[in-house]
Amino acid sequence: MTTSNTHAPGAGDVDPAVREELARLRDSIDNIDAAVVHMLAERFKATQQVGHLKARHQLPPADQAREARQIARLRTLAESAKLDPAFAEKFLNFIIAEVIRHHERIAEDTAAPPRD
Amino acid sequence: MTTSNTHAPGAGDVDPAVREELARLRDSIDNIDAAVVHMLAERFKATQQVGHLKARHQLPPADQAREARQIARLRTLAESAKLDPAFAEKFLNFIIAEVIRHHERIAEDTAAPPRD
Numbered sequence: 462m463t464t465s466n467t468h469a470p471g472a473g474d475v476d477p478a479v480r481e482e483l484a485r486l487r488d489s490i491d492n493i494d495a496a497v498v499h500m501l502a503e504r505f506k507a508t509q510q511v512g513h514l515k516a517r518h519q520l521p522p523a524d525q526a527r528e529a530r531q532i533a534r535l536r537t538l539a540e541s542a543k544l545d546p547a548f549a550e551k552f553l554n555f556i557i558a559e560v561i562r563h564h565e566r567i568a569e570d571t572a573a574p575p576r577d
Numbered sequence: 578m579t580t581s582n583t584h585a586p587g588a589g590d591v592d593p594a595v596r597e598e599l600a601r602l603r604d605s606i607d608n609i610d611a612a613v614v615h616m617l618a619e620r621f622k623a624t625q626q627v628g629h630l631k632a633r634h635q636l637p638p639a640d641q642a643r644e645a646r647q648i649a650r651l652r653t654l655a656e657s658a659k660l661d662p663a664f665a666e667k668f669l670n671f672i673i674a675e676v677i678r679h680h681e682r683i684a685e686d687t688a689a690p691p692r693d
Binding site for chain 2: 475476479482483486487489490491493494495496497498499500501502503504505506507508510511514515518520527531534535538539542543544545548549552553555559
């Protein structure tokens with residue numbers, strides 16, 4: 462089978478230089494995503510430890526004063542990095558919602574009677 | 578004013594060793610968050626460039642084939658990092674939704690007649 466020289470319609474109909482530039486940017490995006498996924502894996506390792514600590518010592522899963530400090534700090538960091546602070550706040554809330562779900566699960570498992 | 582030695586009720590009533598361990602874990606979480614915010618700032622710089630490139634060459638803001646590849650790749654990376662793949666997918670969708678909003682805004686600005 463030989464490769465056809467005819468162009469596919471629509472998105473296929475793109476200048477090779479543009480396609481190359483798009484590929485270059487997407488490679489960077491993919492590298493960043495891999496880094497972020499690994500950072501988030503490490504973050505959840507830490508929050509799982511926090512969850513176990515809280516469950517063992519009957520501390521509440523959510524801590525609103527801590528969350529308010531985290532949000533204020535991330536908004537400041539976002540501004541200096543030229544990232545929309547509102548997006549940084551939405552992002553942290555997205556992560557914290559997941560963390561609280563994990564902590565509630567840990568608290569339930571810790572409080573549950575041993576299973577046979 | 579002197580610092581009171583009496584304990585506040587509730588969360589204040591915690592063993593100092595536990596409090597120290599919690600502070601240690603939270604410092605790590607804060608470091609990771611700072612790293613992630615800076616990675617995301619860099620990611621949006623790249624996607625803004627993609628947005629301008631797409632707008633200049635009339636490419637559609639969303640690219641479902643690309644997104645499907647990104648999701649499959651991130652799920653695999655998440656698994657090897659012991660991060661819930663379902664969460665990694667939710668996370669990518671959260672980021673992509675923001676990127677598409679940016680791209681649509683760029684496309685609108687590019688298509689708009691010059692303002693005086």
